[in-house]
Amino acid sequence: MSSDILFDQGKPVWPDVAIGQMNQHVIFRTSLNNLEFKNPAIRITGVTFYKIFINNEFLYYGPSRSPSEVSKVREIDLTKYLDQELNNLISIEVIGHNVNGYGMSYQAPFLQAEIINNSEVVKATSASSKDFISYMPNYKEQKVSRYSFQRPFVEAYALNQNSFDWKTKNDFEFDKEILQEIKEVKLVKDYVPTPDFSIKESLGTCSIGKFTIKPSIQEPYKNRFIDNIGDALLGFKREALTSVLTDEITLIDIIETHELPEMDKSASSLKPKEFSIVSMGENSSGFIRSKVKVLKKSRLYITFDEILSDGNVNHFRLNTGSIIRYDLEPGEYALESLEPYTFQFIQYYLFDGELEIQATSLRNLVCDDVKRVLFKSSDQELNLLFEAGINTFKQNVVDIFMDCPSRERAGWLCDSFFMGRAEIVLTGSNKVEFEFLRNFALAENFKNISDGMLPMNFPGDQFDGRYIPNWAMWFVVELEEYYNRTGDSALVENLKTKVENLMHFFEKYINEFGLLEKLDSWIFIEWSKANEFLQDVNYPSNMCYGETLKAAGRLYQNNDWIAKGQRVKEVVLEKSFNGEFFIDNAIREKGELINTENTTETCQYYAFFFGVVSADSHPKLWNTMVESFGPTRDYDSVYPNVHKSNAFIGSLLRIDLLGQNNLIEKQVNEIKGYYLSMAKKTKTFWEMDDTHASLNHGFASHICFSFIRDVLGIQINYLTKEISWNLKDVPFDNIDLILPIGDETLKINLKNDKDQIYYSHSDVSEYKISVNNISGKALIKL
Numbered sequence: 001m002s003s004d005i006l007f008d009q010g011k012p013v014w015p016d017v018a019i020g021q022m023n024q025h026v027i028f029r030t031s032l033n034n035l036e037f038k039n040p041a042i043r044i045t046g047v048t049f050y051k052i053f054i055n056n057e058f059l060y061y062g063p064s065r066s067p068s069e070v071s072k073v074r075e076i077d078l079t080k081y082l083d084q085e086l087n088n089l090i091s092i093e094v095i096g097h098n099v100n101g102y103g104m105s106y107q108a109p110f111l112q113a114e115i116i117n118n119s120e121v122v123k124a125t126s127a128s129s130k131d132f133i134s135y136m137p138n139y140k141e142q143k144v145s146r147y148s149f150q151r152p153f154v155e156a157y158a159l160n161q162n163s164f165d166w167k168t169k170n171d172f173e174f175d176k177e178i179l180q181e182i183k184e185v186k187l188v189k190d191y192v193p194t195p196d197f198s199i200k201e202s203l204g205t206c207s208i209g210k211f212t213i214k215p216s217i218q219e220p221y222k223n224r225f226i227d228n229i230g231d232a233l234l235g236f237k238r239e240a241l242t243s244v245l246t247d248e249i250t251l252i253d254i255i256e257t258h259e260l261p262e263m264d265k266s267a268s269s270l271k272p273k274e275f276s277i278v279s280m281g282e283n284s285s286g287f288i289r290s291k292v293k294v295l296k297k298s299r300l301y302i303t304f305d306e307i308l309s310d311g312n313v314n315h316f317r318l319n320t321g322s323i324i325r326y327d328l329e330p331g332e333y334a335l336e337s338l339e340p341y342t343f344q345f346i347q348y349y350l351f352d353g354e355l356e357i358q359a360t361s362l363r364n365l366v367c368d369d370v371k372r373v374l375f376k377s378s379d380q381e382l383n384l385l386f387e388a389g390i391n392t393f394k395q396n397v398v399d400i401f402m403d404c405p406s407r408e409r410a411g412w413l414c415d416s417f418f419m420g421r422a423e424i425v426l427t428g429s430n431k432v433e434f435e436f437l438r439n440f441a442l443a444e445n446f447k448n449i450s451d452g453m454l455p456m457n458f459p460g461d462q463f464d465g466r467y468i469p470n471w472a473m474w475f476v477v478e479l480e481e482y483y484n485r486t487g488d489s490a491l492v493e494n495l496k497t498k499v500e501n502l503m504h505f506f507e508k509y510i511n512e513f514g515l516l517e518k519l520d521s522w523i524f525i526e527w528s529k530a531n532e533f534l535q536d537v538n539y540p541s542n543m544c545y546g547e548t549l550k551a552a553g554r555l556y557q558n559n560d561w562i563a564k565g566q567r568v569k570e571v572v573l574e575k576s577f578n579g580e581f582f583i584d585n586a587i588r589e590k591g592e593l594i595n596t597e598n599t600t601e602t603c604q605y606y607a608f609f610f611g612v613v614s615a616d617s618h619p620k621l622w623n624t625m626v627e628s629f630g631p632t633r634d635y636d637s638v639y640p641n642v643h644k645s646n647a648f649i650g651s652l653l654r655i656d657l658l659g660q661n662n663l664i665e666k667q668v669n670e671i672k673g674y675y676l677s678m679a680k681k682t683k684t685f686w687e688m689d690d691t692h693a694s695l696n697h698g699f700a701s702h703i704c705f706s707f708i709r710d711v712l713g714i715q716i717n718y719l720t721k722e723i724s725w726n727l728k729d730v731p732f733d734n735i736d737l738i739l740p741i742g743d744e745t746l747k748i749n750l751k752n753d754k755d756q757i758y759y760s761h762s763d764v765s766e767y768k769i770s771v772n773n774i775s776g777k778a779l780i781k782l
Contacts, residue, residue: 009124010114015177024096025140028132033087038118040078045071046111048097053167054081064192064399065459067443068105072190091167099234102150102410106461127181134177143242146225148320150408160329192399196368202360204263207277211254221246232463246321257311268357270350278346278360282683285395285405288337291359294328298353304343306695313347318407340365342406367394369427374738388679389704396698400436404694410457413471417478418702425708428740441494452505468524473548480551529643533584533598539576540606547610600643602650631673647689659710721767729775
């Protein structure tokens with residue numbers, strides 16, 4: 001089987017008794033001693049996820065996600081982790097979900113690994129060798145519900161002082177499992193930068209309180225991720241569950257909550273029916289860590305969320321079961337969740353027993369490549385916004401572009417378009433975007449959706465056949481921008497057949513005017529009324545389709561696609577624009593296509609963003625958009641029949657359009673109007689303009705791109721190696737900026753006085769830097 005990396009000896013293995021089972025927790029152990037270490041390394045891949053420990057110290061979490069018929073191999077240098085004087089214990093903890101979801105492929109679990117020393121394999125997984133010994137602990141409950149519709153299982157544990165001996169004791173005795181080699185998949189090299197796994201301490205306890213326990217579950221918690229288990233959504237059906245954490249947590253009846261006057265960093269002692277709430281100070285993503293001293297046998301529930309709701313954690317706010325349960329024998333524990341989560345607040349509930357929460361922290365699972373970027377201006381609100389953009393970006397960009405690191409951890413198209421722009425300015429490259437797009441190229445086909453269509457999020461497997469045709473269009477538009485940023489013609493060529501098949505897919509929906517009509521499945525414009533005016537001809541979809549055709553034509557030198565795309569835009573303008581606004585949709589009545597009166601703010605933004613019109617061609621509409629719409633608009637009195645936009649994606653398109661048209665002061669003010677309250681509450685940007693959905697959504701990190709391209713006027717051509725700094729009369733007094741460019745950085749300093757601007761910049765190897773003064777002030781180089 002063709003592979004980038006061939007294991008010399010390692011084979012994909014899994015315990016015989018666990019094959020075909022869901023939610024299996026498996027440990028693999030080996031040891032290294034009596035060796036003179038020379039360039040030691042481990043090659044590893046697996047399904048679904050693994051954690052590596054060496055001598056009880058965390059090393060790595062992986063793998064990077066991939067299509068179901070492919071697995072990505074990581075080679076990790078072990079030099080600084082092995083001790084020549086010790087019998088080094090290497091433990092690999094694997095969770096094999098064996099279910100479908102939005103954030104990972106449906107694939108049979110396995111582990112494949114080998115350890116190399118001095119260019120020779122010294123340990124390898126196989127069914128016949130004794131190099132790696134397998135153990136299946138019984139302390140993690142298997143038959144529990146999913147965490148969400150999009151993600152696999154919640155976590156429930158029954159622990160004693162010996163539960164984690166598998167990673168601390170070489171002489172640990174256990175029942176060894178018989179390993180079976182499973183079917184090999186295609187192996188490819190993992191190019192994702194190593195994530196940041198550092199430890200982030202909490203700020204301390206912010207609230208304490210008491211609760212009672214109801215005598216019985218009055219009404220089971222209902223949600224599709226519990227009650228709709230079947231062929232389309234894999235998991236354990238309710239009647240098979242040995243625990244239902246989402247029901248158990250409903251027994252809690254909070255009777256008092258006390259907010260502490262200041263954060264308490266000391267240990268929090270809990271007795272039965274007491275709780276404490278710990279704050280991270282900002283939205284954070286990774287593995288929940290709790291240092292706990294158990295005085296009496298205890299049942300502890302941990303719940304978590306991005307905000308507090310009426311002073312407490314609402315563990316169901318995101319339509320998730322944001323709950324972990326621990327049954328703990330007396331002793332001291334260093335607990336760490338097996339799965340990554342997103343939260344700002346953790347609420348500990350003690351049902352019975354007695355214990356101390358001695359410390360709460362998080363093991364980060366975030367992008368490490370943002371550490372070089374710096375944005376420090378005299379405007380503290382802008383600094384906060386840029387920091388929130390970085391926080392949002394790094395938590396959503398680990399191995400793929402994700403919509404959110406909480407509810408889904410899924411690689412959604414459209415969101416990815418905006419993150420691709422953010423990645424290049426925040427990291428100096430598009431390494432993760434390459435992996436994200438490469439996954440589409442690696443897939444032999446896309447299961448469970450119509451031939452030619454692309455999945456709406458990937459890697460992931462939805463068995464219900466659902467897709468978003470619009471998101472496939474955004475894929476093509478993103479691919480062109482990726483090519484223009486990177487010049488990666490190889491990946492573009494590898495995706496050519498899939499793009500051609502997509503263009504062919506849309507042909508069956510083309511009506512007599514050349515427009516798409518009666519698209520199937522989930523048509524998505526944005527989270528607003530725009531998502532209700534979808535049939536029979538949706539004009540925003542056709543605006544996007546026109547640009548998709550042109551982008552595909554430019555990528556693959558297809559003039560027919562380019563001409564067809566231009567014609568689509570012209571027809572949309574002819575039919576949708578009524579002289580004042582673009583109408584959202586038309587319906588078919590007695591064979592005639594009749595425009596409705598449905599009008600949305602977002603439809604106007606689509607028209608400008610996709611080049612159907614411009615500020616020059618339609619100045620009246622443009623001026624109406626600029627002056628009458630936006631975050632301060634009174635929706636009841638100002639164009640009440642034009643339905644407002646939401647954060648995803650109308651508001652962001654507006655921000656981008658203001659920047660493109662050099663309305664910088666207004667752009668900055670509206671960025672503050674839309675996003676500043678988000679940054680203050682969570683230090684991340686949200687999916688919508690209220691708190692009922694994700695409060696950490698990757699697409700909105702695009703704000704950082706707007707700050708660089710628009711506010712500061714810095715445009716970088718990474719192919720021709722040209723940096724153009726269009727110096728503007730910026731709406732702040734000074735700024736220090738460090739911008740990653742490849743392996744180097746561009747350092748900029750600017751001071752803005754009444755009549756003159758002082759500036760300086762560093763050099764970047766091989767790059768030509770030009771400074772253009774469009775500020776109207778005198779320019780003085782420092």
